[in-house]
Amino acid sequence: MKKAELVFIPAPGMSHLVSTVEVAKLLVxxxxxxSITFLIMKLRSYSKIDSFIDSVSAASIRFRFIDLPEDEPDPNNPDNALFSFVETQKPYIKEEVSKLVSLSxxxxxxxxxxxxxxDMFCTPMIEVANEFGVPSYIFLTSGATLLGxxxxxxxxxGEQKVxxxxxxDSGAELVVPCLANPYPVKVLPSFxxxxxxxxxxxxxxxxxxxxNGIIVNTFEDLESRAINSFSNGNTPPVYPVGPMLNLNRDGDRDVESDKFKDIRQWLDDQPLSSVVYLCFGSRGSFGVDQVKEIACGLEQSGHRFLWSLRPPQPKEMGFGVEIKMDYRKEVNSDGNDDIVSAGEIERGVRCLMELDNEKRERLKEMSGKSRKAVESGGTSSTWLVVELGFGVEIKMDYRREFFYDGNENIVSAGELERGIRCLMELGEEKVESLKEMSEK
Known part of the structure; x- marks a missing residue:
């Protein structure tokens, strides 16, 4: 039979590219x-993206990467910058797809x-697929619950005009088919x-x-209720293919750095279950005042911690613009340079969890708890507290906008200290109960 080719169009940025490549590996x-061709949209040249692509290309002859012309997002529309940028890439995408069709x-x-x-952010390219008479599939890097x-x-x-x-600002709740419990409107994502x-x-x-279909980075055991909610025929077919994990760390040249080794050694030296790890995602950040409150709360709790700390992106700088501010000095005004970068912490913790057997078993226990959290009502941390009781509420309806505009609701150090102490000092009976729950 004749050979077939898929064109993958990931969103600009490292995290979406990595998970997209993992899906492609699964298919080939x-x-x-x-064979698979990746059309790479670039806001600018990123050395990590380039080294990742070089590593993947060397490992598979059935992968081909084509760099599209570099462009810049609209600085006058930061809230919609990503989507407007993707729209500008449509002519380049159309040109490359036309070449592939002509060659075939x-x-x-x-x-x-x-x-x-x-990619979930590249939906304007559905029109390109339709123009050339080929199916289009969405790859959702988030879970099925968000899709639902x-x-x-x-x-x-659209149907009820709600x-x-x-x-x-009310106590209203939504009854959502993909969730087992009513969902408070006030904890909906900010967007x-x-x-x-x-x-x-x-x-x-x-x-x-x-x-023609939606590929989701999830799996049946994790989000069975959400996945089953799409079986009514009102949506395109949903294909759970996750979890998509780059365990081989393709193109990551930092895993053997001295700083990485120092982090891993420090983690190895700590007593079991003694470290609080703080990470708020690849786009999660806080203003300086909130960072200082979190730091005070952590210090006052008396517990060891690792914090994946990244600077906020000011709204006026728009999407994908490198931040030049000296965040370390601004936050750490006393001059003690003891802040470890987000990338170093992430690499250290991930590698530790992947390589150390004992830590890997603990991660397995945590995944069991996460599964039950999702089955009980979704992927939000809200449900760890409300449904299962093995999370600790600090501020349930806290929210922060994607871009930092200088306005921020501050959670005090005292609130954070109480939450951390409560989490780390759960009674033995409660801990055993949670452990049993994770193993069921």
Whole structure:
């Protein structure tokens, strides 16, 4: 049979590229006739992305990466910068897809283009797929619960004319098919509670429905309720393919650095269950005042901690702009240079959890708890507290905007200290109960 080719279009940025490549590896391992071309959108040259691509290319002859012309996001529209940037890439995408189709038609040995796999932020490229008469599939790097929530919000807004923004300061709750429990409107993601963010989310959900299928970075045991909620035929087929993990650390040249080794050694030297690890995601950050409150709360709790600390991105700088501010000096004003970068901490903790057997078993226990948290009502940390009782509430409805505009609700050091102490000093009976729950 003739060889087949898929075109993958990841969103700009390292994290989405890595998970996209992992999906591609899964597919080519299942069919030797399949090859994959990645069309890489770049805001600017990133050395880590380049080294990652070089590493993956060297490992597979069935992967090909094509760099699209570099461009810049609209500095006058930071809230919508990513989506407007993706829209500007459509002519470049169309040109490359046209070349692949022409080559396939002119040469019997060339593979046939059988579909476009689009990152969740690249839905405008569905139009390109339609123009060339090939299927389009969405790759959702988040879980199935978020997908179900987006579809539900879109249905409420379109069919029942319900605007969640009207209820954001109330005690209103949503009954969402992908969740077992009512979902308080006040803890919805921030982008669903502002006009422009909601408009973008609704447009995304509508475009998701136009695709031929949705590939989700999740698995049945983790989000069975959410996955089953798509079986009513009102959405495109949903394919759980996760978890997508780059355990080989392709292209990561920092894992043998001295700082990385120091972090791992420090973790190895600490007593079991004695370290609080703080990480708020690849885009999670706080203003200086909140950072200092968190630091005071941690210090006052008396417990060891590692903190993946990253600077906020000011709104006026827009999406994908390198931050030049000296965040260490601004936060750590006493001059003691003891702040470890987010990347160093992440690499150290990940490698430790992957390589050390005892730590890996503890991670397995935690995954069991996470599974039960999701089955009981979603992936939000809210449900760790509300449903299962093995999380500790500090501030349930705390929210922070994606870009930092200087305005921030501050959680005090005292609140943080109480939460950390409560979490770390749970009674033995409670700890045993949680352990039993994780093993069921």
């Amino acid at each position: 391992d299942r069919d030797e006739r399949l 038609q002119s040469s019997p040995d060339s593979p046939t283009l059988v579909g476009l796999v689009l 929530l987006l579809f539900h919000i879109q249905a409420l807004h 605007d969640p923004m009207e209820f954001k 669903l509670l502002n006009k422009e963010g909601l408009s973008i989310a609704l447009a995304q959900a509508r475009r998701f429905r136009e695709s």
